[in-house]
Amino acid sequence: MSIEVNGVAISDQAINVESAYHKLADTDPREAQEQAALALTIRELLRQRATEVGLEVPEDETGLDAVIDQLLEQEVEIPEADEATCRRWYEQNPERFRTPDLAEVRHILIAGHPEDLEERNQARTLAEQLIEQLQADPSAFADLARAHSRCPSADSGGLLGQVSQGETVPEFEDAVLRLPVGLSPQPIKTRYGFHVVEVLQHVPGTALPFEAVQAPIAEYLEAVSRQRAMSQYIRLLAGEADIKGIKLDASDSPLIQ
Template identity: 45%
Template sequence: MMSAQAAVENVAGQDLVAVRIDGVEIPETEIAREMQHHPASSLAEARHLAIQALIVRHLLVSEAERQGLGADVGADDDSVDDPRIAMLIEREVVTPEPDEITCRRYFDNNRQQFDRPDRYDASHILLASPPDDTEARDAGRLMARDLIAKLQSEPHLFAELALAHSDCPSRDQGGHLGLVSRGETIPEFETYLFSLKPGELCLAPIETRYGVHIIKLDRKLPGEAAEFDALRDQIGEYLRLRSRHTALRQYLLLLAGQARIEGFDMEAAHSPLVQ
């Protein structure tokens, strides 16, 4: 983990914008120390997240102090678990429990999210070749036709032929791909796979951007419609958390609107702290 001193040295010399809350500047050393808790793909992003966290903490602690909350609990201004913050949020950020009608409406409007789709247990042999390599493609088609002809008379050899000829890692499992649903593989592959009957071999070589495939459908598991009663508590918890995040964000933006924040745009902030 990067030390606060290292973080300061890494941002030193950069054109940094000072950040102030009600005229008081957040020291760069404090920002650097906070950056250690916000892993990111760049120092700039880590600094942005650190500043956001410091502003949020300042807003909440200041409001808790204004309301006289937690004066006797020995709170620590540097702790994200400051009990004053928890007390303030408990008092100010109130979200109703989603009722049956609300949960049912969400379920009905998002059935596709909950229903289990048809699943296809498939196997294939891939004869890999780039789309623009005409010679390799032609060779792949010829070999695919030979292998398909062999499998028509000796279907039990599929796993053996996959191990011997396939360029897909699934060859070590006899070409078995496992269960797939619509949208999880490439369209041209699905078009043929989903038209097969369980146990059926596709008699045509299938071309995709990866090469030429020989495909077989081992079995089909029909989809299942979700039952609302089984998901009622899960949906209720999701809606409750979503409402709480929205209410918390709105409350923080309200506090930010009452403060004078310079050098940082809280309206554009995106983080679990303010969502």
């Protein structure tokens, strides 16, 4: 891979060394090499720009990061997220700023391994039978949970307490948060088996006040603005430079994340 930035070569050795910082457990080595080459190209572009505007650039890599930071602070304007901007984002994205919906639930887990079809069918059949019993005698739920459930909640009559998004497996949460209050007429299937479920109550989420989320909104919007401004700045420099051996896409560079 032969790369030049305004006549300055970036060696294969430098790319190989840099690629070590871009390798993750599931990263293709070629992808790590490409990311390393991109990062070094942008770094060289910024180093040359720093020299051009009169900043004191070290001959080696020591201190170059500080010079690049100084250059970017000097040449890239990051708009601040004022209160009006933050409030507009808050009003346009209400779903982001509310407490989660809750469902108070009790259940009976009839275990069935997902790869054992016979066990799964038996679990479904038993769950359906328990639902029929509970439809006839709702007061039997706790006793049936203690007798049949393979969840630790069996000791408390199947009571799980309040469930919200992200607290259990998604297929269970998605079902119980949609179900009406009362006994579900059908068992809920999850990776663990089949659940006999009774929703005791729903507690809908409530909107968080703007004042409580203004600071993180501002931080998020300024981070987005910073990324956009950096990408535009680097593209501008790249457009004025003679770059060979690589196509520069600033938005993908780890240097400006």
